[in-house]
Amino acid sequence: MRKAVFMVTLILLASTIVLSQAYRGKGKVKGYVFDEEGNPLEEVKVKLYSLKAQSGFETVTDADGRWNAYWIRGGTWNIDFEKIGYKPKKISAEIKEWSKNPDMEIKMEKIEGLVITEELKENLRRGNELFNEEKYEEAFESYKSIIEEFPDAYIIHKNIGNCYFQMEKYDLAEECYRKVLEKDSSNNEVMLLIGNTYANRGQDDDALEWYSKIEFEKIDDPIVLYNIGTNFYNISKFEEALKYYKRAVEIQDDFLDGLYQLGLAHLTLGNNQEAIDVFEDYLEHDPDSEKASQVRGFVEFLKKKIKDSK
Known part of the structure; x- marks a missing residue:
């Protein structure tokens, strides 16, 4: 949990990750990202790459779905938009350095399930390796870093819960599993896992209540x-x-x-x-x-x- 509003501001101001300085110039551009209903999408990762400079940087959208790119050179830029739960979008745009660039408006399509980016896939692979090696505390840290980087990847709370479960911290495991149910209320596997946390705490009646929530048919x-x-x-x-x-x-x-x-x-x-x-x-x-x-x-x-x- 972020501790104060000013911390959020600092995080947003620091959200541009510099990969190289060769892309710098006099141009600027801004854009907005929406879902299919026209609602602004926050925390969309926007990756900008200058073909001429062979370098680029990343930023994220704010609560209004807005992103900005300042002090960039002209020419062709590849721009990728990524957000967990949405189909990635790729465009190519000509950026003018000495005149105004039109605002860009992008719509992203929501899809079922979790969109696995290469970065998320690598972090998940590492966490799973540690879990399988029974290094549960290290696996926990790896999964936690995924949630911090990709807050929409709610299913990772199940992995975190599994770490707590193996460490016999059943209350914390249950909290994590419930976070998955908040997004996916019919997830039978997670209902089973919550039931297991009660069974391992010796609360058999509560365990049975959770098992009974799962529709047998x-x-x-x-x-x-x-x-x-x-x-x-x-x-x-x-x-x-x-x-x-x-x-x-x-x-x-x-x-x-x-x-x-x-x-x-x-x-x-x-x-x-x-x-x-x-x-x-x-x-x-x-x-x-x-x-x-x-x-x-x-x-x-x-x-x-x-x-x-x-």
């Missing part, structure tokens, strides 16, 4: 279904777990973890024949692994149990 990812089912299983809600495991293996019939857990859920509920059927299905896909030996033991035990009960 709309979930078509077997991993998400499996994860929700496992959370229900871990808090002894076996009937609920069964529903999610069944759906997971319906979508992906060779999903070994899903088949294994579905068999365990049937076994726990005393559905012995159903458990046998699922475990035998598992063995058709995985006959030789260490887990297959365990599954084979379950089948033998259950068959004997059914035989002895007759």
Whole structure:
């Protein structure tokens, strides 16, 4: 959070990043960037590059969508406009050095999902590498730098939340996940993650409330279904777990973890024949692994149990 209004002013005044001084001259130009409805777009990154000088600089739009370029040389300039959530725009313009240049008006098209620029992609790659290496504090700093540079990249709050989660700072993780929901209220994965923060804090009822927000019929990812089912299983809600495991293996019939857990859920509920059927299905896909030996033991035990009960 910025601490004072004057700090914002300083940041805006310092927003032009000089790449080289060869582009300098006597010309000036200004422009405005709008969305498709004509609303001004703030914090659009404007990259200006002089072909004659082979150098350029960057600036950003203000709250009115306005940007300015002063003391630039004449000639052909390539100008790029970038903002997270909008299709990048590229134009070429002839800038006059000794007479007035007309204002430029640009409209940017909003698109679904996150537009990944090369700069953002590199920072994200680095953060993901650190996360996978279990260097969660360093990964956190990398993701945080992305949000500071690209404040519209709201989905990165999920990555930050995952770092907090791994560091067992569940309250902070939840705060980050909720920031994603503010922009994408139907994000099933994030609802699951919020539920997990409650489950790891031992607040099972709250966890179940969040899992229940996820519309079952709309979930078509077997991993998400499996994860929700496992959370229900871990808090002894076996009937609920069964529903999610069944759906997971319906979508992906060779999903070994899903088949294994579905068999365990049937076994726990005393559905012995159903458990046998699922475990035998598992063995058709995985006959030789260490887990297959365990599954084979379950089948033998259950068959004997059914035989002895007759």
